[in-house]
Amino acid sequence: MTTTTKIITLLLTSALLISGCGKREDSKPAPSTPLETVECVMESIRDLDMETLNSYTDNYVQTYHNWIGVPMEHEYRTFNELLQPHSKNGSRYQSAYKLDQKMMENLTWEITDVRENTDSAEIDMSITNIDMSQVIETYTAQILDDMLQSPGITQFAKSMSNLGSARDSLISIIDELGDNDICTTSVTALAYQENGQWKIHLTPELINAFSGNMYDDTDSAGIAELEELLDAKINEWAEDFEEKAEHWADNFEKKWTNE
Numbered sequence: 001m002t003t004t005t006k007i008i009t010l011l012l013t014s015a016l017l018i019s020g021c022g023k024r025e026d027s028k029p030a031p032s033t034p035l036e037t038v039e040c041v042m043e044s045i046r047d048l049d050m051e052t053l054n055s056y057t058d059n060y061v062q063t064y065h066n067w068i069g070v071p072m073e074h075e076y077r078t079f080n081e082l083l084q085p086h087s088k089n090g091s092r093y094q095s096a097y098k099l100d101q102k103m104m105e106n107l108t109w110e111i112t113d114v115r116e117n118t119d120s121a122e123i124d125m126s127i128t129n130i131d132m133s134q135v136i137e138t139y140t141a142q143i144l145d146d147m148l149q150s151p152g153i154t155q156f157a158k159s160m161s162n163l164g165s166a167r168d169s170l171i172s173i174i175d176e177l178g179d180n181d182i183c184t185t186s187v188t189a190l191a192y193q194e195n196g197q198w199k200i201h202l203t204p205e206l207i208n209a210f211s212g213n214m215y216d217d218t219d220s221a222g223i224a225e226l227e228e229l230l231d232a233k234i235n236e237w238a239e240d241f242e243e244k245a246e247h248w249a250d251n252f253e254k255k256w257t258n259e
Contacts, residue, residue, distance in 0.1 A: 132212030
């Protein structure tokens, strides 16, 4: 994965892994086996049901407090942004929720094998979703094209300054995908028992699988070619700036000595 793609993926991670807050039905019995638990967790991801997801996974990591002990931020393994305090009160939540709906609406999975021990289990799965690695590459290409027209960090910052606009662009790219623009990933989910309840460990591999391989460490030849062109443009821009700087310095020195 090239540096530009890594930066864009990092900046968009919070946008791409956003959840709504669905409500788990209290009358529904808790899953009692690793198979039931992983099915429940995958349904909660598809339905954007964060209460259920957090109940049956290790999604929660820690809470950060300010100097007087008031909780200011929560850290989760995934679906982090809208699980923050007061996160549903702004337009950022709405745009992120729309993107999440679009990302997860075609999520499907198949359980192929379950190997259970006394307090742990391995569940082999095939997870199918839209190919988000392709979406990210398309969006990266758009950013690189913009930067080729006007190379420099200013253009990059301008392109990334409005996450709401970025999410709209991603939704548009997803809408243009064809029926074959999907990916299926084989992954082994890890389950464990905690206080008598089975839970699923949200590994990076599992997160990547249900996110449509968004975090694959690969780039297409097209992206590599655009980055090479951009590098050449930036070098050209830097050389031009250096020449101008030397010219300005010479003029300043002549003016100073003449005075």
